[in-house]
Amino acid sequence: MRIALFVTCLADTMFPEAAKATVRLLERLGHEVVFPTDQTCCGQMHVNTGYPKDTLPLVRRHVRTFDPYDVVVAPSGSCVGSVRHQHAMVARRAGDERLASRAEAVSSRTYELSELLTDVLGIEDLGAYYPHRVTYHPTCHSLRMLRVGDRPLRLLRRVRGLTLVELPAAEQCCGFGGTFAVKNADTSTAMLADKIRHVLSTGADVCTAGDVSCLMHIGGGLSRLRAGVRTVHLAEVLASTEVS
Known part of the structure; x- marks a missing residue:
């Protein structure tokens, strides 16, 4: 399976090991992981602090960047939550129904890591070893x-x-x-x-x-x-x- 990695801002700038581990894990399971370089912030912070208009360009960019992919994964429940519950809402409130529909389509293919592993890939034993x-x-x-x-x-x-x-x-x-x-x-x-x-x-x-x-x-x-x-x-x- 070809999987797009939505890295998230915080992982990209401060905790890259979480993103690297996501790639290592999925590649070990036999999947191809690609990193769309046009991705940026999902806009969660902007929505949560009351700036939906400033979020709209970020939603457009996110949809444009991840629309070509059948499966998107992020090592972040928070950012996946924003994609699923905020993107279409922001677009719809701005009067852009076409963008809202595209955002809903992208969000339906976007998964938090544990969801992807259990629900999409159908695997729980990942061959991991962690003696702690x-x-x-x-x-x-x-x-x-x-x-x-x-x-x-x-x-x-x-x-x-x-x-x-x-x-x-x-x-x-x-x-x-x-x-x-x-x-x-x-x-x-x-x-x-x-x-x-x-x-x-x-x-x-x-x-x-x-x-x-x-x-x-x-x-x-x-x-x-x-x-x-x-x-x-x-x-x-x-x-x-x-x-x-």
Whole structure:
């Protein structure tokens, strides 16, 4: 299968290992991964902060860039959520019904990584090996917008050497929320403290998730505490093998 990688801004600029791991994993499974170089921001930040008009050119560019591909994957529940739930809405509110229809078509072929692996490729045992004690944080957009459910957990349970430990109050937000963390810093910090307390209670040495944005927030808090717990994107865990 030929799969287009929607890398996302944050992965591209700050956490490229998550994107590289996505490519390694899919290529190991026998698929061709292509990187459309015209891609840019999906516009989620613009919509969420009240600038839909500024989002419209980004929606047009995203649709134009990914329209030629039958399958698109992103290592980000947040950005996939924006593509599915915001792009057509932005186009429709701007009076561009043709763009809205094209955006809906592209969004119907766009998947978060765990969705692609389980629902499209029909595989859960990826031949991964990751000898660590791991806890999983289900990010808000993955949990509530995409409703990925237990797909990431099913994948993690099939990783050899991995001990999966349940995260208490896992469904609670970590407090990042994009610009929420900037505009509501005190509340965000309090939410992060709760999340970190729950992560540390598991005794895990790795906290994983499907969004680098949340991992950045959680990882920053853990590093300031010098807790010795790492944050690792789900793609990196699944791409690991005994020989890597």
